Amino acid sequence: MAKAPTVEDVARAAGVSRQTVSNVLNSPDIVRGPTRERVQRAIVELGYRPHAAARRLRTRRSSTIGVRLDPYAGGISGVVLDRFVHALTERASERGMRVLLYAARTPAEEIDRIGDLVDGGEIDAVVLTGTSHEDTRTTWLQARDVPFVSFGRPWRDDDDGVGRGDGDGDGVPAHPWADVDGAAGTRAATRHLLDQAGPRIAFLGWPEGSGTGDDRARGWSEAMSDAGHAGPRWHTEDSVGLARELVGTALAADPVDAVVCVSDSLAIGAHLAATALGRPGLPVVGFDNTPAAEALGISSVEQLPEQVAAGVLDLLMGPTGNVVLQREAGQDAAYVLVEPRLVVRGAE
Numbered sequence: 001m002a003k004a005p006t007v008e009d010v011a012r013a014a015g016v017s018r019q020t021v022s023n024v025l026n027s028p029d030i031v032r033g034p035t036r037e038r039v040q041r042a043i044v045e046l047g048y049r050p051h052a053a054a055r056r057l058r059t060r061r062s063s064t065i066g067v068r069l070d071p072y073a074g075g076i077s078g079v080v081l082d083r084f085v086h087a088l089t090e091r092a093s094e095r096g097m098r099v100l101l102y103a104a105r106t107p108a109e110e111i112d113r114i115g116d117l118v119d120g121g122e123i124d125a126v127v128l129t130g131t132s133h134e135d136t137r138t139t140w141l142q143a144r145d146v147p148f149v150s151f152g153r154p155w156r157d158d159d160d161g162v163g164r165g166d167g168d169g170d171g172v173p174a175h176p177w178a179d180v181d182g183a184a185g186t187r188a189a190t191r192h193l194l195d196q197a198g199p200r201i202a203f204l205g206w207p208e209g210s211g212t213g214d215d216r217a218r219g220w221s222e223a224m225s226d227a228g229h230a231g232p233r234w235h236t237e238d239s240v241g242l243a244r245e246l247v248g249t250a251l252a253a254d255p256v257d258a259v260v261c262v263s264d265s266l267a268i269g270a271h272l273a274a275t276a277l278g279r280p281g282l283p284v285v286g287f288d289n290t291p292a293a294e295a296l297g298i299s300s301v302e303q304l305p306e307q308v309a310a311g312v313l314d315l316l317m318g319p320t321g322n323v324v325l326q327r328e329a330g331q332d333a334a335y336v337l338v339e340p341r342l343v344v345r346g347a348e
Helices: 008-012 019-025 033-046 053-057 079-094 106-121 136-143 183-194 210-228 240-253 265-275 289-297 305-317
Strands: 064-069 098-103 125-129 147-152 177-180 203-206 233-235 258-261 282-287 298-300 337-338 340-341
Touching: 008 033, 019 033, 064 079, 064 106, 079 125, 079 136, 079 305, 098 106, 106 136, 125 233, 125 305, 125 340, 136 147, 147 305, 177 183, 177 305, 183 203, 183 210, 183 258, 183 282, 183 298, 183 340, 203 210, 203 240, 203 265, 203 337, 210 233, 233 240, 258 265, 265 282, 265 289, 289 298, 305 337
Parallel strands: 064 098, 064 125, 125 147, 147 177, 177 337, 203 233, 203 258, 258 282, 282 298
Antiparallel strands: 298 340
């Protein structure tokens, strides 16, 4: 069996000292760019992997990122977060980091759990999911100086619709985040249906007040306005049954040309309602591209959570780093906005 490469092997290949290799592994920001890149190339070429336990003892870091495991709620759309956590775990491992899953049912319970993990030295950073207006978790993490990135925007009242605060014109996010551009997804879906189905495109969304839901509704509204058309906006909770009932009543009164939906759950309800009314070919587009939508042949917007996971790690560790970066006081937060993909099925 070939001997595993050592720090000395990396130093020799890169033409630097052992200490420089150690600095690149543990404090990359103090190493000059060209030198750091040379060492990182040698690490990749040799396939060097630092000994995790020794590194934790030396650096007093756990090399671990905490992320909440959402409670099982059934339904259709949970697959997106499952894909995200899976991708985050894989990509973190490639950088010499681990992911620790913890359970919490409420924001207050999650804050307590994170506090225990941070105080116990079990995690170096946190990835939040499910952000909302006035999120108490982000406020707590910032007050404790715990490095974190969220999958989801800050959704502040002064946001510009993208997640960058513009109430004072600075355009600076409240904290680092990565997210999917929901408005871009529904905008693309609406334009596609305007071209293929007709001018009367309805939007089936969640009740107003959901950051994610309102963002997706914005994409439909902008596309309709740009085309000089108007269509009804319906809303209900994320339930196949409630969507089927609402759309059945609405279609009987207003036979629209197509429907853009905020989620695949609502899209399935809309499709079932249209079928029951004798319009099985009514074009419907969902959001999340779940296996259920695929099985029924319903078009959908795919979020690409794997790209979000990569963006989260870049924000936490830098594009090529392998340690969590603590943001300096006064340093602007950054964000990553991933463009989703419209998956068209059927005739529309």
